[in-house]
Amino acid sequence: MKQAIGVDIGGGSIRVSLFDESGNELKSNQSKTPDHLDNDSFLKTLTETIRPLLKDNIGIGVGSPGPLNSETGILLTSANMVGIENVPIKQTLEKEFLLPVFYENDANCAALGEAYFGSYKGCESQLILTLGTGVGGGFVKHGVLYTGYLGNGIEIGHTTSVIGGALCGCGARGCVESYFSTRGFLNRYFESTNTKLPHAESFFELVRKEDQVAKEILHFGTLALAHAVRGAIHLLNPEAVVFVGGITNSFDLFGEQLEKEIRSNIFPILNERLKLGKGRNLSGTLGAASLVFANKKV
């Protein structure tokens, strides 16, 4: 059975796992990323974390937050890792390990992993939304990831749900992630109550306790998300729409309304065939390893 390495580069750590083609994790390793980073120290940590897992695999898949250039395999900058810039990830790993290396942003990796090993595997096409700090997305058709030109496509979180709406981290107004994401919920709650909540769980806890402000924010956010998904469904006509990410732990609080809003506002022909639901929330490393399995040439 073929095996591949998946690498998940996060803010504070690098996680690496070896998987077989069925998605079983065979081995894993991880490192903390050094406090004071430069390209060389980062790449050294990366290669040394991968090295112990090298035996008998067909390639290395790498995922990280963007912005990146998936074609040249360069991590351009990182909001979470200060001190690194234009890091040649693909080139360095290919030279070091003499294996094919595939590199995509982590939302794309999560989408591909979900499409290969998740709740709706086997569907012709899937639109996968990652609901977390922000809102990420990925589109997979016939097992192939649509990445857009140079790998920054399907940024569904920054499609507009509310014209002239709340200011988003990207600088624009009314993006769906200003209304439905950890950042969005906390900012909207602060705006209404002047109370800073520490994380999404505390927000959802308030919703469970029937806090009216939190309930209204979630209700409106769900409508905003439904509108964004509606637009994406009409653009892409996917067989399945799948929701993953930390916020889906509270799917019971919004899932039903979300599905109802989406289904009642799309063309009936699309609605009849559409599958929609919560994904399996697989690891970032499995998502990255699926980049290797997805590449038929390997």
Ligand SMILES: [Zn+2]
């Ligand atoms: Zn935005």
